[in-house]
Amino acid sequence: MVIRIFVFVLLSLSITGYFMPVEQRSKRNTNEDRPLLTFVDSTMYTLNTNSMNRIIFTKEAIRYKDRDLMYDGSLMLKSIDNDKQEITDTLLADLIIKRENNFKFINNVQFTRNNYMTLNTDELLYNAETKIATNTLPFEGTYFNNYLEGENMYLDLNKYYMNALKTHFEIDIEKKGN
Template structure:
């Protein structure tokens, strides 16, 4: 009799435990994505049929499945301006994150076009497909020998149209 009760209790417990849903909880915070490839002192060139228009240099590059993370890098862009003159734009940064055609620059970002404009900020976003540079943080820089400061930069690299919010532009009257 005791054995029948024991077997019956085991049967009831096994049937009820079969129908109780079990959640497979995986904590995503504990997952660390490992890079597919790691490069040191790397240089990447983008070639077209006409020329080489983009060079990316970085001390360390980590290639993940959907993004590339670069440390102490620079992006050099070679284009023609509106007057069909050859210009070189260089974006320096401590950290660069690239997803598809979007480059995100973080920490000590410096933008330099030839010898007449330079901008400094802590974040910058470059869309390589549309050739547009934006940011959401304050920036400062020089335009020829004049000083420029502002917020929320928008810079179209094709037409070289630039705008920002709260812009302060100081013209140096000593150098004419």
């Protein structure tokens, strides 16, 4: 009698277990966004056949599959203008996001061209292939010691062309007398 009850209980448990809905447990995604490499106090040089044209300094750089994150970084670009003068462009930011040839500078962005042009903003987008910088936030800066501010900047570093909306430019004119 005990064996019949035991077999009946096993049969009823197996039938109940067969018809009971099963929750699918989600497996951890194996393709998580994990860092591939992490560098501390890093320097990256970009060389071409003629010279070294780009240097990136960062406190911390993290490489992912599709992007690079750089904290407290600076990007230094070197080129030569039409008059064979060396030009050094420097971009500083709290966070730099690089995807292929596109750089996004976020928070406390400072752009400096040699000693005559500076721009300060909180966002700047730069394409290394076309050498065009844009932003959608307000900016301020100087151009040969003259004050400049505006919004939505477009800066072509190849043609030395700049365009912006709501621009305010103050020229400091010193009177020189005889």
